[in-house]
Amino acid sequence: MQKIRHDLRLSETVSPFGVGAIVDIRGESLIAPDTSWWDRRTAPEIHCDRLVDQLIQPGRPRPVLRQAPAHAGVAGQDTASLPYWRFPAWRFCERCLKLSKLTTIEKGHFKNRCSCGGALVPMRYVAVCKTGSHIQDIPWFMWAHRGYDKGVSDEVRVCRSYKELRFVRANSRGEGLASLRVVCDGCGRSRSLADLMGEGALHRDGIRCDGRQPWEPAESVSSACEADLTAVQRGATGNYIAERVSALDIPEEKSRSEEVSDQVRAHDYFARLVDDNGGPKSEMIAGWIAEELGVTPEDVLAVVLADSNERGDTGVRRLKDGEWAAFVKKTESGKDTELSDFVVDGWLVNSSTRGPEDLTSLLVGGGQVHRVREVRALRGFRRHDPGAAFISADLGQDPRRRPVFPSIELFGEGIFLQFDEFALRAWEQLPDVRARAQVLIDRRDRLDWARSRLDTPEPRLIALHTIAHLLIRRLAFASGYSSAALQERIYASTERSEGMAGILVYTAAGDAQGTLGGLVRLGGPEALIPLLVAALDDADVCSNDPVCIESDRQGAFQLNLSACHGCALVSETSCEFGNRLLDRQLVLGGSEVTGLLAGVLPAIRGGLQSL
Template sequence: MSDTSLDAADQGLAPVTIGLAELDPIADVEAKVTKNRSKVGSVRPSALLYTSGIGATVDLPHLSVMPHGLDAWQRYYDRRAGGADVIVEPRLLELVRAYLGGQVAQLRKAPWAPEAPGGFGDETIDLGIPVRVFPQWLRCTGCNLLSPASHQIFEFKNVLRYRPDQATFIHKDCRGWSASAGKIKARKGREQAVVPARYLIACVNGHLDEFPYAAWVHRGRSCPTAKVPQLRMREWKSNLGPDVQIICLSCDAKRGMLEATGPKAADKLPHCRGRHPHLDAFYKCDQPGKLMMLGAANQWFASTIGLLALPREEVATVADLLPVLQSLPPEVLAAATAKDALAGFRGWAGSITQSDLFGNATDDILWEAVQALACADAAPPPAEVSTDPTDILVPEWLVLTDEEKYTKHSGSADFRAVRRNVPQSLKPIVHEVVAVEKLKKVNAFLGFTRIDALDRIDDSKSRVAPLTRDGRPTWVPATEDRGEGFFLQFDEAAVAAWEQTVLGLDVWETYRQTHALNFKRRTSRTADDIDPDSRFPAPRYWALHTLSHLLIREAAMSSGYGSASLTERIYAWRADGERPPAAGLLITTTASDSEGTLGGLVDLSKPDRLGPLVHEAMRRGGRCSSDPVCSHRRPRGKEDFLHGAACHFCLFVSETSCERTNRFLDRRMLLDLMVDPDIATPALLGPILGT
């Protein structure tokens, strides 16, 4: 199977391209033969990082494809006018290097095809994200014939220029199925749709493989009558769910799929072959294979990192400038001819990169960086950067809580913030309100895991599937989104006093022990030396996280944005060494176009609107349609769910909005709920509730 492509545009949807080794649409385009088009669908740029990225199976209307690794992307960048679009954000690049190595030099936007008048022209039809058909085992919907696409029993059809969603595989001369061979021969053949076969084999090391249908039906042996046997997949409904049977038409062998899901399935399924289909490669692996259904929620978990692009106070260094200079076109770099003639170069480079680094760098530093770029040996080694999630948030917290800092830099292209007066009714607990009128969030894709998300296992780099065959990418996919939001800073003295009370309660100890149980059940053996308490957020996080969800649900009623479009960023940690304590939350909405958003969230930060917003959110949070069950919920015995008084009716939001997948939530910590004394906690918002 050859590469194919899914395109991601800066805004809107993006085209996808696909091809077979014997039927390569991209080669057809180059030869000016339009037997089949290469574009097969569209995805949004953000989907390439969070839902449909490298290694994920992307369900298109009639087939399923998998985006290829980065080794296959360069061909598409080379075909695009202007090459790759590079995102300049030194702080994010440093973090990516800390994860993947110092060889990473760029953050790139996905290759996308600009829309020509009247639609996508032939000159851009093969631009996009390279993908391949996966799974390659396909099933005819008419006769249930089961065969790999490479056997060419099924035909690929994608001839409509403006309807890539109609790309499909077909069984051209299907005669249906019948127990009698004579009846099949008597029927007239007709075209039938073909769909992906649903079973796969996965392992915890991120590998994914086709289900071995031929070996399964013959119980590990070869077919006695045919070198390449023909298979059929039949399905019946039963009390135990779908009953699927694999039948060999060559030797009449049969075997049901229920054996692959039963209690002894581990002994019957093959061991993992170490296959990474997105790289078209195999690696050593000693893990047992696990049955996986196509489209299962635990088939793919993105490993991403994102941060806010904030203004810089300090003078830029050579290390800061190098990644920015690397992103410039050669003709711009050629303008830096001498240290005494950098004024024109500064303006030209700054307008292209939209970076304030050139204004923060002296002539000596800028010239040294230009020379270092020309001589790789002169480049300084990458600095040591902490990848601790809290350390990543600290620079943002220091800017958002310092009026002098965010006011000083509010004229930059990507950041503008103003201080708002705190509503009188919120002053007992809210210390400061900041309207972030303009912000930019940058996100990078590091890899992915299977079976369980990275933060739910052991954070082991060996569990993250590589993006390139050698595991050392020189660039990674990234996105930048612009938008708005509002920031609330809470009074540290009040939060610390409340938190100290909660830490001594029995119910808090219950949560701590439950988290330890959940952690041990979900982590691998290599995580035995990790202290679960080091991953357990403090009470202030639970309370502010709960308030954030209430505000998201309430803001969706009046901001003009749906709740799934709003995201949270929680700054909640206790003092640790030189790290100052934090208690705040940022609610934002962003869009991938260059204009950002419409100002609905910023308007909610005005005193006359913020006060009613918070009080209405508190009123709604005080009741749940599943109370008293919800209000009294806490883990018991062997239960290991990581929330208290929280459920879909009162607190849970879309996973696109919550940074912890609806974990660490409890209305009791925030509001004064009527509950039994043994699970009651003081309410953080008690001072504004009058309790």
């Protein structure tokens, strides 16, 4: 084991250099092993019960959230650290060009130097499993002596010159991969890296998936992986697709629909209603329960249907239910005098609120979030494809040991906006609006990974999500924070009887006890409503129009409609859905679509022209 003194920000240990990620440090290429390799004595525990509840694994004890060890100032010799595994093991010398996976040891320490004195450079290409999310070294000696061309003679096949490989560039062969070659001085075999590319290239050379991660021992593999390998560049984005989950540390509140559901389940007649299972007595029994509880029979039957279908909400949705209820309560309460990690000064829209009526009529109120604590955890990762197998952040085999998930706590500020539920429901019922949203719903449903990782793109979700992006882009000019420093949280659902319709834009820092107040000062109605108008004005004309506004298939997997980098996209780290499920037309309107805020800009411009 070699100690390489290098500092990472605490947030980087969750993303982008968390478990399973490759990081380049001082000429070395390293990969982070899972948390079963961590020294738990040096990794402090982070407490957030709401988040832990969403990370519980079947058959495993309750998990633990732990933060990577940290230090202040210059690191000492005995400073706690995280383990990283050297990957890829194959390297070449920048001076003599020798290719090997041997490591020089000098005075008991590993040395990243060749025997000739040249620095060892990690190989550029590695092999990734297409569906199993495994990654491994390309066995360069084996690969160099395989192939189906005329160069594979008997002398090549039996070559054992393991120390005679060189990685060279042949300028006479042009540019690109064709000019990069692995040469064996023992048998004279030479093969171009262009042979790595192409469907099934490694499979034809007899190179199979090891079925494990680089830090896992070979004996840990219980069954062979039959998936094909593909050669990819070491730093390619698709090599690591992290799956994170976050929760705001707020007082747990129950929404009205959750309270009704609890009351229905506790009623004496509920068991009889379940036993009838939709039979002829169901409506009658539901009516009895509804009359006593002061709700509708439809509300009662919805609870039974949810239980019978076992329609388990995603963890993120359950987290958002409690957050939404807490924000709504704060919005109605006015100035917050509590001393906690969740401080929000709420305000409501009333007759004195200045702004375009087409905008204020859609708003209920908002909140200036002075302080909020967020906890983020890394659940695991995938490789190569969003639909590949999921790899947990803790691969420990002991079923009695509590799983550990890398986490970070952040403190920050933000702006909350609550939209009027009745106005949104009326807008969502318009046939043109429903037809527009159905385009994204159909595309999302055709993708297996999208169905499990992306919320159903209802009209309100698409519109509120797009508004959040437009607001983030405008706040980058007014708040003092870059757009990459801002995060969004979208509260949009029609599955509850009272619904959810709101957005939170916030910033949080993991290595500070707060932020500078740039968002809070813009969170009042006198500043926020003009900012919203300015954001709509920015998005009214895109530099890619008319192509952008007339498009209905943009972005990754065509999961955006009228939205591009010129108008609505932000940093992917700021977006809950990876810059997907966006559409300007559902906000601003189009030739055949009624936008949620379509009347705002024409009303303002008309007023200016009349002055």
